[in-house]
Amino acid sequence: MRNDLIDLRAKAHWVWRETLAVHRRAPETRLASSLSSIEIFVALYYGGVLRFNPSNPRDEERDRCIISKGHGSICMYPILADLGYFPMEELQHVCEAGSFLGGIPDPVIPGYETVNGSLGHGLGVATGMALGLKRKASDRSVFVVAGDGELHEGANWEAIMFASQHKLDNLHLIVDDNRISMLGYTDDIVSHGALTTRLSAFGWDCIEVDGHDVLAVRDALQQQKAIAEGKPKALIARTLKGHGVPGLENAPLSHIINPKPELIDSLLEKTQ
Amino acid sequence: MSVKPLAMRDAFLERIWLAMAEDSKIFFTCADFGSPVLDKIRADFPDRFVNVGIAEQNLINVSAGLALEGYTVFAYAIAPFITMRCYEQVRVSLALLSEVRPMNVNLIGVGAGYSYVVSGPTHQCYEDITLMRALPNFQVLSPADHVTASAFFDTCVNTSGPKYLRFDAQVLPVVYESAAPDTSKGFHVHKRGETICLVATGYMLHTAIKAAGELASEGLRVGVIDLFDLARFSATEFQDTLKPYVGIVSLEEGFRGRGGLDSMLFEFISRRGLSARMLNIGVEGAYHFELGTRTELHEKVGIGPQAVLNSVRAFAKSLTN
Numbered sequence: 001m002r003n004d005l006i007d008l009r010a011k012a013h014w015v016w017r018e019t020l021a022v023h024r025r026a027p028e029t030r031l032a033s034s035l036s037s038i039e040i041f042v043a044l045y046y047g048g049v050l051r052f053n054p055s056n057p058r059d060e061e062r063d064r065c066i067i068s069k070g071h072g073s074i075c076m077y078p079i080l081a082d083l084g085y086f087p088m089e090e091l092q093h094v095c096e097a098g099s100f101l102g103g104i105p106d107p108v109i110p111g112y113e114t115v116n117g118s119l120g121h122g123l124g125v126a127t128g129m130a131l132g133l134k135r136k137a138s139d140r141s142v143f144v145v146a147g148d149g150e151l152h153e154g155a156n157w158e159a160i161m162f163a164s165q166h167k168l169d170n171l172h173l174i175v176d177d178n179r180i181s182m183l184g185y186t187d188d189i190v191s192h193g194a195l196t197t198r199l200s201a202f203g204w205d206c207i208e209v210d211g212h213d214v215l216a217v218r219d220a221l222q223q224q225k226a227i228a229e230g231k232p233k234a235l236i237a238r239t240l241k242g243h244g245v246p247g248l249e250n251a252p253l254s255h256i257i258n259p260k261p262e263l264i265d266s267l268l269e270k271t272q
Numbered sequence: 273m274s275v276k277p278l279a280m281r282d283a284f285l286e287r288i289w290l291a292m293a294e295d296s297k298i299f300f301t302c303a304d305f306g307s308p309v310l311d312k313i314r315a316d317f318p319d320r321f322v323n324v325g326i327a328e329q330n331l332i333n334v335s336a337g338l339a340l341e342g343y344t345v346f347a348y349a350i351a352p353f354i355t356m357r358c359y360e361q362v363r364v365s366l367a368l369l370s371e372v373r374p375m376n377v378n379l380i381g382v383g384a385g386y387s388y389v390v391s392g393p394t395h396q397c398y399e400d401i402t403l404m405r406a407l408p409n410f411q412v413l414s415p416a417d418h419v420t421a422s423a424f425f426d427t428c429v430n431t432s433g434p435k436y437l438r439f440d441a442q443v444l445p446v447v448y449e450s451a452a453p454d455t456s457k458g459f460h461v462h463k464r465g466e467t468i469c470l471v472a473t474g475y476m477l478h479t480a481i482k483a484a485g486e487l488a489s490e491g492l493r494v495g496v497i498d499l500f501d502l503a504r505f506s507a508t509e510f511q512d513t514l515k516p517y518v519g520i521v522s523l524e525e526g527f528r529g530r531g532g533l534d535s536m537l538f539e540f541i542s543r544r545g546l547s548a549r550m551l552n553i554g555v556e557g558a559y560h561f562e563l564g565t566r567t568e569l570h571e572k573v574g575i576g577p578q579a580v581l582n583s584v585r586a587f588a589k590s591l592t593n
Binding site: 106107113114115121123126127128129130136154155159161166 | 299319320322324325327329330332333334335336337338339340341342343360361364365368369372373
């Protein structure tokens with residue numbers, strides 16, 4: 001279907017439901033941080049932002065999408081299946097022996113570029129890819145989806161400085177700014193303050209957006225992609241961890257809380 | 273005609289510089305670390321040279337990203353920093369990722385063992401063999417002279433996967449005057465002996481060769497092997513070479529008994545069912561802050577020429593009892 005005809009909000013809702021269903025079958029997966037990033041991935045993959053090729057996931061002509069917040073991307077499983085990277089049937093076997101869909105995604109999954117289980121590596125690798133693409137005179141872009149908690153890893157800031165130094169305007173960082181890491185609110189642990197201000201000070205072009213407004217996310221990404229003025233780009237998506245699940249949404253310990261199966265069943269029934 | 277000794281890094285970087293003119297897929301990255309030859313690379317290939325600054329974690333990740341885009345990457349920094357400062361990046365973005373996606377990244381670590389003599393333990397490197405050989409798909413290359421280092425360039429460009437090159441920071445005497453060793457075999461036999469064989473890597477090969485000469489004059493004929501590929505040497509040939517010996521001595525400029533060359537040989541001998549007894553010569557397990565010449569420092573920690581002679585003599589005696 002043409003990207004401009006896809007109802008992004010309906011698609012995001014479908015991904016939300018499928019993500020809950022995957023977690024219902026595989027409670028080892030991290031639900032809350034996957035629910036905060038749904039609209040980001042839907043905008044990227046269905047909103048005409050990313051160029052990709054499910055029949056050849058490593059197509060040279062693709063835009064590179066690095067999913068740095070590995071744990072929090074279980075919502076990518078239904079998206080990749082829906083797009084044809086692998087059969088939808090595989091979603092029935094997440095975390096089962098023999099499946100390639102684990103509790104934390106790995107690059108053995110078609111559509112995943114890098115190792116994502118350990119946090120804070122995606123952006124650095126992405127800056128290398130972005131530099132490589134520039135040197136190859138490719139007009140492809142590199143997108144990185146990272147969590148705000150993950151930005152505590154210092155290696156990110158080495159990459160952030162490097163990207164602006166080398167004017168990597170083919171590099172997009174999307175921060176799923178749900179403001180919660182494993183043990184609580186990031187503002188209570190080590191606050192990033194206003195990320196937009198910080199990243200701007202590091203020479204990045206920044207836009208802040210409601211990360212659950214899929215149309216706003218898409219518009220912001222398209223706007224940033226259309227500009228190439230020698231600055232790397234950051235989209236700060238303000239999101240809610242555990243979005244849409246009572247008891248989980250914005251709960252400080254949502255990363256390690258598993259909602260009861262009955263709650264998931266009732267949500268799936270109510271939101272059909 | 274004798275070969276003029278060079279620093280390993282200069283010999284190796286010269287090969288890179290020459291190849292960059294022919295191969296547009298070679299990229300050089302460094303963490304704010306130089307050499308005279310590096311100046312030529314910077315000047316002649318500015319588009320394929322990048323200094324990430326004092327940021328080894330990013331050095332590894334940027335190198336991985338470049339390799340994923342098809343470049344053959346040479347990443348260059350001081351040995352303890354390119355291995356230990358960024359070990360998780362090395363593990364995740366190189367060792368792990370290269371199992372799924374083809375990539376060719378070559379880490380050049382300068383400063384093996386005590387070679388930064390007066391810089392103290394932060395810049396000296398006694399743990400890297402242990403750490404790098406723990407990564408199953410890493411090739412670990414430890415030359416004893418610049419001729420071997422230079423020959424490793426061909427290994428690097430012709431073999432995919434991550435590699436670690438452990439270079440001495442000093443100009444060492446040339447061991448391979450007539451021709452470079454056969455790098456595909458992973459080791460080179462310098463001398464055949466009768467009862468005892470010294471297996472050395474890097475700088476310690478020089479100590480082993482000297483010790484063997486001295487011991488020969490005393491009537492003790494020991495063999496000497498240069499083991500320069502610590503991960504992918506030819507196991508069958510190595511076994512055949514070691515088989516005649518009843519005593520094997522490991523010599524390394526790294527901590528003794530902590531997973532380095534000595535552990536590797538223990539495992540090898542055990543797995544292959546060899547009956548030889550072992551003596552391990554390596555740095556006693558502590559950091560040292562004393563100043564002195566490299567030889568003086570080596571003597572203090574049990575790996576100097578005199579200490580080696582004494583240990584091997586005692587070992588030989590114990591084998592006859």
